[in-house]
Amino acid sequence: MSVNIDWDNLTFAYRPTEAMFVAKGADDGVWEPGGVVPYDNISLSPAACLLHYGQGLIEGMKAQRTESDKVVLFRPMDYARRMAMGAGRLCMPEFPPQRFVEAVHETVKANRDYIPPYGKGSLYVRPCLWGTGAVLGVTPAPEYTYLIMTCPVGPYFKGGITPIKILITKDFHRSAPKGTGHVKTISNYAGGMYAAQSAKKQGYSEVLYLDGREDRYIEEIGGANFFCMLNGKLVTPTTGTILAGVTRDSIITIASKIMKLDVEERDITVEEALTADEVFCTGTAAVVSPIGSLTYEGQETVFNGFNVGGVTTELYQHLTKIQLQEEKDPFEWVVEVDL
Numbered sequence: 001m002s003v004n005i006d007w008d009n010l011t012f013a014y015r016p017t018e019a020m021f022v023a024k025g026a027d028d029g030v031w032e033p034g035g036v037v038p039y040d041n042i043s044l045s046p047a048a049c050l051l052h053y054g055q056g057l058i059e060g061m062k063a064q065r066t067e068s069d070k071v072v073l074f075r076p077m078d079y080a081r082r083m084a085m086g087a088g089r090l091c092m093p094e095f096p097p098q099r100f101v102e103a104v105h106e107t108v109k110a111n112r113d114y115i116p117p118y119g120k121g122s123l124y125v126r127p128c129l130w131g132t133g134a135v136l137g138v139t140p141a142p143e144y145t146y147l148i149m150t151c152p153v154g155p156y157f158k159g160g161i162t163p164i165k166i167l168i169t170k171d172f173h174r175s176a177p178k179g180t181g182h183v184k185t186i187s188n189y190a191g192g193m194y195a196a197q198s199a200k201k202q203g204y205s206e207v208l209y210l211d212g213r214e215d216r217y218i219e220e221i222g223g224a225n226f227f228c229m230l231n232g233k234l235v236t237p238t239t240g241t242i243l244a245g246v247t248r249d250s251i252i253t254i255a256s257k258i259m260k261l262d263v264e265e266r267d268i269t270v271e272e273a274l275t276a277d278e279v280f281c282t283g284t285a286a287v288v289s290p291i292g293s294l295t296y297e298g299q300e301t302v303f304n305g306f307n308v309g310g311v312t313t314e315l316y317q318h319l320t321k322i323q324l325q326e327e328k329d330p331f332e333w334v335v336e337v338d339l
């Protein structure tokens, strides 16, 4: 089979692919093996817990082609474990991490024609865990569905990484202490759309949230983790109310183990962040996004003359090269898909 996709003009818009993976399970944690089926609409009870009470988790990872035309995944087991951890928080049976990873392989393989050629983007892989059983009262669903859909996407930065403008908001919080901000639950995202949309109307790429207790410490950008270079150290907020990204962990590891930088995971005040030498954020889609400026209480602070910093560039290059097997992978992060 061959598909008619204009690989040079791929965006981030959704388009369906050939196949998806579906497995059904019960609330006792017993899952059918599931398998790849043709991509189609799904049938759901109007009373599905997911639709009313948001009992759902998502993951987001990608499959890419290397220069020698292998297809590779990055740290798939870490995404699987994060979903298993989140399942507990939402009273859902976890989907077994080993099976999660096998299912990702099967789904990528079934959609091999949709994986962009080397350098043209990636196949975004979106595993979901949903409470699909019918309920009326607020209670965990009696039935669950694990589904993986995919979508080919273009490179995040066409023509090299470019700094973005970010607005620090005191009008909204993403996450509360002891809440679910550390979990990739679907219910966290609708709540952030208003803040992101109003920032975009004002010309910013995204908002940066502060902590929900004191409005003083940096938390994260809507879907990306925050880093800055402060007095020669790489500093990033601690886990707790942030969503601890796989990219975040990879950047911390590369900075400390490969680049021999001092890395601190700690609270960062806004005032401190505004004195940083370099600022960037991390996530699966963009990998590393340099932050050119932060606007706080009407005042814009520009970093590094709105240019990409040296440490930011080096971290981005190490990580993307490891991901594409262009640099030694000392941490055994990259997994090949057997097509």
Ligand SMILES: *Cc1c(COP(=O)(O)O)cnc(C)c1O
Binding pocket: 060, 184, 220, 221, 222, 223, 224, 225, 243, 244, 245, 246, 247, 248, 282, 283, 284, 285
């Ligand atoms: C997914 C996500 C991230 C980034 O995590 P990665 O594993 O690096 O993709 C950061 N913040 C939020 C809120 C997220 O949902």
